[in-house]
Amino acid sequence: MDEPRCIICGKEKDGLEIKDDNVIKFIRLFNRKVLKKQNHYKLVVCKECYINYKKARNKFVRRQITYIALGVIFAAMIFISSAGNPISLLAGAGIIIFLYLLSLLSYMPELKINDKEKIRVNKENTQQNKHLRKQQGRKK
Ligand SMILES: [Zn+2]
Numbered sequence: 001m002d003e004p005r006c007i008i009c010g011k012e013k014d015g016l017e018i019k020d021d022n023v024i025k026f027i028r029l030f031n032r033k034v035l036k037k038q039n040h041y042k043l044v045v046c047k048e049c050y051i052n053y054k055k056a057r058n059k060f061v062r063r064q065i066t067y068i069a070l071g072v073i074f075a076a077m078i079f080i081s082s083a084g085n086p087i088s089l090l091a092g093a094g095i096i097i098f099l100y101l102l103s104l105l106s107y108m109p110e111l112k113i114n115d116k117e118k119i120r121v122n123k124e125n126t127q128q129n130k131h132l133r134k135q136q137g138r139k140k
Helices: 022-033 047-081 086-106 115-139
Strands: 003-006 041-045
Touching: 041 047, 047 086
Parallel strands: 003 041
Antiparallel strands: none
16 A cells, blocks of 8 residues: 655644546646655645645635636737738647646645535534634633
Protein backbone atom coordinates (compact mmCIF):
# COMPACT_ATOMS: atom_id res chain seq x y z
CA MET A 1 0.00 0.00 0.00
CA ASP A 2 1.15 3.54 -0.77
CA GLU A 3 1.80 5.86 2.12
CA PRO A 4 -0.89 8.51 2.50
CA ARG A 5 0.40 12.05 2.30
CA CYS A 6 -1.46 15.32 2.82
CA ILE A 7 -1.17 17.63 -0.21
CA ILE A 8 -1.58 20.75 1.97
CA CYS A 9 0.75 20.25 4.96
CA GLY A 10 2.88 17.50 3.36
CA LYS A 11 2.69 15.29 6.44
CA GLU A 12 2.40 11.55 6.05
CA LYS A 13 -0.98 10.95 7.57
CA ASP A 14 -4.36 9.63 6.59
CA GLY A 15 -7.17 11.75 5.25
CA LEU A 16 -9.63 12.18 2.41
CA GLU A 17 -8.27 10.77 -0.80
CA ILE A 18 -8.05 13.03 -3.84
CA LYS A 19 -9.21 12.09 -7.30
CA ASP A 20 -6.58 10.70 -9.67
CA ASP A 21 -7.40 13.04 -12.55
CA ASN A 22 -5.38 13.75 -15.70
CA VAL A 23 -3.27 16.48 -14.11
CA ILE A 24 -2.31 14.19 -11.19
CA LYS A 25 -1.60 11.35 -13.63
CA PHE A 26 0.62 13.65 -15.65
CA ILE A 27 2.52 14.81 -12.54
CA ARG A 28 3.01 11.16 -11.46
CA LEU A 29 4.28 10.23 -14.92
CA PHE A 30 6.61 13.25 -14.95
CA ASN A 31 7.98 12.31 -11.50
CA ARG A 32 8.57 8.74 -12.59
CA LYS A 33 10.00 9.26 -16.07
CA VAL A 34 11.78 12.60 -15.79
CA LEU A 35 12.68 12.99 -12.12
CA LYS A 36 13.08 9.20 -11.63
CA LYS A 37 11.31 9.35 -8.29
CA GLN A 38 10.33 5.91 -7.08
CA ASN A 39 8.38 6.70 -3.92
CA HIS A 40 4.65 6.54 -4.36
CA TYR A 41 2.20 8.39 -2.21
CA LYS A 42 -1.52 8.15 -1.91
CA LEU A 43 -2.44 11.83 -2.04
CA VAL A 44 -4.91 12.91 0.62
CA VAL A 45 -6.18 15.97 2.47
CA CYS A 46 -5.91 15.48 6.23
CA LYS A 47 -8.71 16.54 8.56
CA GLU A 48 -6.78 19.50 9.96
CA CYS A 49 -6.13 20.88 6.47
CA TYR A 50 -9.64 20.38 5.09
CA ILE A 51 -10.77 23.99 5.57
CA ASN A 52 -7.59 25.35 3.98
CA TYR A 53 -7.93 22.86 1.15
CA LYS A 54 -11.54 23.92 0.53
CA LYS A 55 -10.50 27.58 0.31
CA ALA A 56 -7.66 26.80 -2.10
CA ARG A 57 -9.89 24.54 -4.19
CA ASN A 58 -12.63 27.19 -4.51
CA LYS A 59 -10.04 29.81 -5.39
CA PHE A 60 -8.59 27.56 -8.08
CA VAL A 61 -12.00 26.72 -9.58
CA ARG A 62 -12.94 30.42 -9.72
CA ARG A 63 -9.58 31.31 -11.29
CA GLN A 64 -9.87 28.57 -13.89
CA ILE A 65 -13.38 29.68 -14.90
CA THR A 66 -12.19 33.31 -15.17
CA TYR A 67 -9.15 32.39 -17.27
CA ILE A 68 -11.12 30.21 -19.67
CA ALA A 69 -13.83 32.88 -20.01
CA LEU A 70 -11.11 35.43 -20.80
CA GLY A 71 -9.65 33.03 -23.37
CA VAL A 72 -13.01 32.61 -25.07
CA ILE A 73 -13.56 36.40 -25.14
CA PHE A 74 -10.08 36.97 -26.62
CA ALA A 75 -10.63 34.22 -29.20
CA ALA A 76 -13.98 35.73 -30.22
CA MET A 77 -12.41 39.19 -30.49
CA ILE A 78 -9.60 37.90 -32.72
CA PHE A 79 -12.09 36.01 -34.88
CA ILE A 80 -14.33 39.06 -35.30
CA SER A 81 -11.47 41.50 -35.96
CA SER A 82 -9.97 39.14 -38.57
CA ALA A 83 -13.30 39.25 -40.45
CA GLY A 84 -13.87 35.52 -39.90
CA ASN A 85 -10.46 34.28 -41.04
CA PRO A 86 -10.28 30.53 -40.16
CA ILE A 87 -6.60 30.82 -39.12
CA SER A 88 -7.68 33.21 -36.36
CA LEU A 89 -9.57 30.26 -34.83
CA LEU A 90 -6.25 28.47 -34.34
CA ALA A 91 -4.80 31.55 -32.64
CA GLY A 92 -7.91 31.72 -30.47
CA ALA A 93 -7.62 28.06 -29.50
CA GLY A 94 -3.96 28.65 -28.68
CA ILE A 95 -4.88 31.50 -26.34
CA ILE A 96 -7.52 29.38 -24.59
CA ILE A 97 -5.03 26.53 -24.09
CA PHE A 98 -2.37 28.95 -22.84
CA LEU A 99 -4.75 30.50 -20.29
CA TYR A 100 -5.90 27.03 -19.21
CA LEU A 101 -2.29 25.97 -18.55
CA LEU A 102 -1.70 29.25 -16.71
CA SER A 103 -4.65 28.51 -14.43
CA LEU A 104 -3.05 25.16 -13.52
CA LEU A 105 -0.26 27.02 -11.70
CA SER A 106 -2.58 27.19 -8.69
CA TYR A 107 -3.86 23.67 -9.26
CA MET A 108 -5.93 22.10 -6.49
CA PRO A 109 -7.31 18.64 -7.24
CA GLU A 110 -10.81 17.42 -6.53
CA LEU A 111 -11.59 14.96 -3.72
CA LYS A 112 -12.54 11.39 -4.48
CA ILE A 113 -15.36 11.19 -1.94
CA ASN A 114 -19.02 11.27 -2.91
CA ASP A 115 -21.46 14.00 -1.88
CA LYS A 116 -22.84 12.05 1.05
CA GLU A 117 -19.41 11.84 2.64
CA LYS A 118 -18.74 15.47 1.76
CA ILE A 119 -21.81 16.51 3.72
CA ARG A 120 -20.61 14.47 6.69
CA VAL A 121 -17.18 16.11 6.57
CA ASN A 122 -18.72 19.58 6.24
CA LYS A 123 -20.89 18.89 9.25
CA GLU A 124 -17.89 17.76 11.26
CA ASN A 125 -16.05 20.91 10.26
CA THR A 126 -18.90 23.23 11.20
CA GLN A 127 -19.06 21.50 14.57
CA GLN A 128 -15.33 21.98 14.93
CA ASN A 129 -15.66 25.64 13.94
CA LYS A 130 -18.44 26.22 16.43
CA HIS A 131 -16.29 24.66 19.09
CA LEU A 132 -13.34 26.85 18.12
CA ARG A 133 -15.48 29.98 18.09
CA LYS A 134 -16.76 29.13 21.53
CA GLN A 135 -13.21 28.73 22.77
CA GLN A 136 -12.16 32.02 21.20
CA GLY A 137 -15.19 33.70 22.70
CA ARG A 138 -14.15 32.52 26.13
CA LYS A 139 -10.67 33.96 25.72
CA LYS A 140 -12.10 37.44 25.06
ZN1 LIG B 1 -2.58 18.24 6.22
